[in-house]
Amino acid sequence: MILDKQENILIITQESTDIIELVKKIGASYDEIQHDNIIVNLFSFGNLTKSDLVEFLQLSKRHREAKHSFVIVTNKISTDDLPEAIMTVPTLQEAFDIIEMEEIERDLGF
Secondary structure, X not given: OEEEEXXXXXXXXXXXXXXXXXXXXXXXXXXXXXXXXXXXXXOOOOOOOHHHHHOOHHHHHHHHHOOOOEEEEOOOOOHHHOOOOOXXXXXXXXXXXXXXXXXXXXXXXX
């Protein structure tokens, strides 16, 4: 797991192909990263399924309830095929854009 922090955004990139292990690592270090907006970059994964991304559901819900963004970068699965609490985008730039929009919405009280 590679961590790259840019202001209040933490980008997590996984170097191996085990989603369950990644979710466990993020969960184990959650106390340290809970105040950042999180981008999980899965773009390098060749094969992803809906069930792989659903592994992030509890983390995503917890993070969003704490009023922070949790965005997954992948072009393998559409957001339309996933639970509402899981946000996916196809590029890192779109992940940054989503976080910026969600920050504005939170500032405005939405």
